[in-house]
Amino acid sequence: MSIDLSLIWAAIIGFGVIMYVLMDGFDLGLGILFPFAPDEESRDVMMNSVAPVWDGNETWLVLGGAGLLGAFPLVYSVFLPALYIGVFLMLAGLIFRGISFEFRFKSKKNRRWWNRAFCWGSAIATFAQGAVVGAYIQGFAVEDFRYVGGALDWLTPFTILTGLGLMAGYALLGSTWLILKSEGHVQQWAYRITPKLLLAVLVVFGIVSLWTPLVSPEVRDRWMNQIHLIWFFPILAMVCAGALYRAVKRQQEGLPFVATLGLFIFTYLGLIASKWPVIVPPNYTIWDAASAPESQLFLLVGVLFVIPIVLAYTAWTYWVFRGKVKVGEGYH
Amino acid sequence: MELDPLLLSRLQFAFVVSFHAIFPVFTIGLASYIALLHGLFYKTENPAWDRLALFWTKVFAVVFGMGVVSGIVMSFQFGTNWSNFAYATSNFLGPVLSYEVVTAFFLEAAFLGVLLFGRNKVPEGVHLFAAIMVAVGTFISSFWILSANSWMQTPAGFELIDGRFHITSWMEALFNPSFWYRFVHMGMASFLTGGFVVAGVSAWFLLRKRDVEANKKALSMCLWLLLILAPAQAVVGDFHGLNTLEHQPTKVAAMEGNWETQTNVPLLLFAIPDQESQTNHFEIGIPNLASLILTHRADGEVPGLNAVPVEEQPPVAIVFWSFRVMVGIGLLMIAVALVGLLLRRKGRVYENRLFLKTLTVMIISPFLAVLGGWIVTESGRAPWLVYGVMTHAEGLTPSLTGGMALFTLIGYIAVYSVVFLTGIYYLTRVVRNGMHEEQIEVEGEVERPKRPLSAAHTPFDDDLEGANA
Numbered sequence: 001m002s003i004d005l006s007l008i009w010a011a012i013i014g015f016g017v018i019m020y021v022l023m024d025g026f027d028l029g030l031g032i033l034f035p036f037a038p039d040e041e042s043r044d045v046m047m048n049s050v051a052p053v054w055d056g057n058e059t060w061l062v063l064g065g066a067g068l069l070g071a072f073p074l075v076y077s078v079f080l081p082a083l084y085i086g087v088f089l090m091l092a093g094l095i096f097r098g099i100s101f102e103f104r105f106k107s108k109k110n111r112r113w114w115n116r117a118f119c120w121g122s123a124i125a126t127f128a129q130g131a132v133v134g135a136y137i138q139g140f141a142v143e144d145f146r147y148v149g150g151a152l153d154w155l156t157p158f159t160i161l162t163g164l165g166l167m168a169g170y171a172l173l174g175s176t177w178l179i180l181k182s183e184g185h186v187q188q189w190a191y192r193i194t195p196k197l198l199l200a201v202l203v204v205f206g207i208v209s210l211w212t213p214l215v216s217p218e219v220r221d222r223w224m225n226q227i228h229l230i231w232f233f234p235i236l237a238m239v240c241a242g243a244l245y246r247a248v249k250r251q252q253e254g255l256p257f258v259a260t261l262g263l264f265i266f267t268y269l270g271l272i273a274s275k276w277p278v279i280v281p282p283n284y285t286i287w288d289a290a291s292a293p294e295s296q297l298f299l300l301v302g303v304l305f306v307i308p309i310v311l312a313y314t315a316w317t318y319w320v321f322r323g324k325v326k327v328g329e330g331y332h
Numbered sequence: 333m334e335l336d337p338l339l340l341s342r343l344q345f346a347f348v349v350s351f352h353a354i355f356p357v358f359t360i361g362l363a364s365y366i367a368l369l370h371g372l373f374y375k376t377e378n379p380a381w382d383r384l385a386l387f388w389t390k391v392f393a394v395v396f397g398m399g400v401v402s403g404i405v406m407s408f409q410f411g412t413n414w415s416n417f418a419y420a421t422s423n424f425l426g427p428v429l430s431y432e433v434v435t436a437f438f439l440e441a442a443f444l445g446v447l448l449f450g451r452n453k454v455p456e457g458v459h460l461f462a463a464i465m466v467a468v469g470t471f472i473s474s475f476w477i478l479s480a481n482s483w484m485q486t487p488a489g490f491e492l493i494d495g496r497f498h499i500t501s502w503m504e505a506l507f508n509p510s511f512w513y514r515f516v517h518m519g520m521a522s523f524l525t526g527g528f529v530v531a532g533v534s535a536w537f538l539l540r541k542r543d544v545e546a547n548k549k550a551l552s553m554c555l556w557l558l559l560i561l562a563p564a565q566a567v568v569g570d571f572h573g574l575n576t577l578e579h580q581p582t583k584v585a586a587m588e589g590n591w592e593t594q595t596n597v598p599l600l601l602f603a604i605p606d607q608e609s610q611t612n613h614f615e616i617g618i619p620n621l622a623s624l625i626l627t628h629r630a631d632g633e634v635p636g637l638n639a640v641p642v643e644e645q646p647p648v649a650i651v652f653w654s655f656r657v658m659v660g661i662g663l664l665m666i667a668v669a670l671v672g673l674l675l676r677r678k679g680r681v682y683e684n685r686l687f688l689k690t691l692t693v694m695i696i697s698p699f700l701a702v703l704g705g706w707i708v709t710e711s712g713r714a715p716w717l718v719y720g721v722m723t724h725a726e727g728l729t730p731s732l733t734g735g736m737a738l739f740t741l742i743g744y745i746a747v748y749s750v751v752f753l754t755g756i757y758y759l760t761r762v763v764r765n766g767m768h769e770e771q772i773e774v775e776g777e778v779e780r781p782k783r784p785l786s787a788a789h790t791p792f793d794d795d796l797e798g799a800n801a
Binding site: 051052053055056058059061062063065066067068069070071073074076077078079080081082084085087088091092094095096098099101102103106107145146147148149150151291292294295298299302303306307310313314316317320321 | 394411415418419427430435439444445449498730733743744761
């Protein structure tokens with residue numbers, strides 16, 4: 001058979017991961033920004049701007065987990081044991097922030113507790129996801145297709161930095177989303193914090209870029225000795241950062257969010273270019289990690305048919321809930 | 333004592349899956365009920381249906397939220413604690429779980445947003461469509477997950493190559509020998525759960541004379557449903573049992589507390605199984621009845637637990653008693669449904685306070701029955717993870733230590749305790765505020781007609797002590 005199923009699946013999983021990062025990124029980011037919001041009214045707006053769609057956003061994460069099990073089981077069965085404690089922290093965070101969507105509006109006296117649950121849940125889940133990125137760059141101790149390292153191997157100064165970096169990144173997605181969806185003093189606050197968040201993201205981005213070659217010699221070789229075409233990704237990411245800064249200064253409403261999406265996409269592509277085609281670093285490629293071809297094919301048939309439908313009705317729900325979320329109005 | 337990662341992982345999975353299971357089993361039934369209410373309102377324009385739909389959607393939103401967050405945990409649990417199992421079975425379970433996500437989870441999530449928040453943003457027909465899609469999504473989801481579970485109970489359509497399962501026939505694997513029994517049994521359990529909860533809450537409202545018109549309608553519908561479903565479930569359960577006897581005889585032996593392969597087996601009503609001495613104490617049974625039920629002959633031969641070595645026997649006492657809890661509650665459900673019919677004949681079904689109070693107490697019963705049933709089927713499979721092929725010990729994550737497993741076990745118990753207690757607290761608030769709130773709100777909404785009424789999250793815990801302080 002001439003079609004490389006593993007290649008197609010790598011593209012699909014890669015698409016699923018970036019969909020998750022972009023979509024759940026902005027609603028997790030709102031949670032990170034929660035304690036800094038000027039008042040309780042702004043928090044209502046922040047929550048209402050994502051209440052109808054957050055559940056769908058988070059479903060991409062579940063697809064990522066199930067899709068990996070279906071297409072690249074080695075990734076699933078190595079990453080999860082290796083990141084055992086981190087995965088638990090992420091899930092606990094997602095649980096608390098998830099229920100606070102329903103419970104916060106049912107509570108007045110205890111609302112501050114649900115504010116905390118939403119904020120800490122989002123922050124911890126994001127940090128854990130960022131640490132996963134760092135751990136992926138570092139690589140895993142794998143022997144005979146099984147993880148053999150310790151419980152906290154994933155937690156190093158480098159992964160702490162990537163964890164904090166993703167927190168800044170998601171917060172930036174959140175603040176630019178808020179610019180798009182809010183007005184008045186809430187929007188003005190979002191305009192004020194966005195440049196600071198952008199600066200934080202760029203600082204971490206810079207440190208990680210300098211540090212990564214030290215953590216992983218393969219990555220250094222990739223960037224220094226091989227095709228120089230991949231340098232386009234960081235350059236395009238920088239262009240997006242510039243566009244973002246300009247759009248915020250001019251108080252444009254839609255462009256900041258779009259530019260942040262671009263910043264994320266090009267950084268992500270740069271990361272993939274650093275590692276490709278290794279999927280369980282340092283040793284296993286997408287072909288080593290693949291499930292049986294008949295399983296990949298069985299799933300592919302359905303996914304190619306169903307994912308466009310999913311994207312269509314997801315886009316439709318975003319369309320239904322388009323427009324500004326007004327103070328005091330809410331969907332609740 | 334050395335901490336045992338295997339035991340702790342089994343406890344953890346049992347805890348997480350039990351906690352998770354009670355939410356979907358309720359939301360599957362309730363989603364269909366809400367869609368039906370929306371449909372009835374769309375057709376008749378009787379506002380009573382609309383009030384019911386609004387009220388039950390609020391309940392649904394809270395329960396669904398708890399189901400979603402605990403479900404996310406499930407999708408990672410295979411990898412964290414059972415990575416050898418996940419890797420070995422990935423060729424089957426991976427595609428099945430992925431299909432569940434793309435065909436069901438996205439559908440539920442997207443249309444739930446529209447159902448909860450879209451009332452004034454989409455036309456009424458589209459809103460009804462969203463309610464139907466959420467209900468359809470819950471069923472598609474249960475199809476895939478029960479196929480996966482049934483395959484682990486009665487694996488089919490595969491060959492083993494180097495310790496990994498490779499699927500040779502997707503039809504045989506998906507529609508494995510026990511799938512349909514499990515699927516129908518669980519589907520009916522979901523409707524029974526939804527039916528008993530709605531009946532119980534409606535009865536509670538009727539006892540307090542609140543929105544009598546709407547709640548009479550709701551109770552009446554539920555009682556007809558339960559009258560058909562409760563006895564039918566017993567029949568389906570019997571077929572399921574015969575199927576289990578064919579494919580997992582040891583599990584049935586544990587359910588019956590039958591140690592020896594023998595004829596004329598009595599149906600034990602009470603016994604204390606003693607696994608160490610491979611016998612029962614204090615047996616009280618009906619002669620020949622187990623043989624009659626399982627083989628349809630009074631002197632039929634029934635396989636016993638001693639047909640397999642002791643280390644391949646499931647924990648007999650747990651299976652034996654969970655089975656009795658499930659069946660006992662099932663019989664109680666049939667009795668309640670029949671009493672309902674009797675009272676309806678006499679025209680006293682909405683007035684008999686004892687019956688209404690009984691229905692309120694019965695809210696808890698379907699959840700206990702479902703948990704009992706799952707414990708029977710899951711514990712009864714032990715020590716097998718994939719029946720007859722892979723044991724729990726073989727499926728465990730190799731790098732997992734007892735300390736890690738204990739840490740997360742305690743963590744999940746702590747997190748879920750908070751979720752469950754606050755969830756129950758807010759659910760009782762939602763119910764107590766009930767449908768009156770809607771009517772008051774409708775009157776107060778004249779000034780701000782744009783504000784949707786669906787999922788109205790009016791704060792109402794001001795007068796009460798904190799749930800999570």
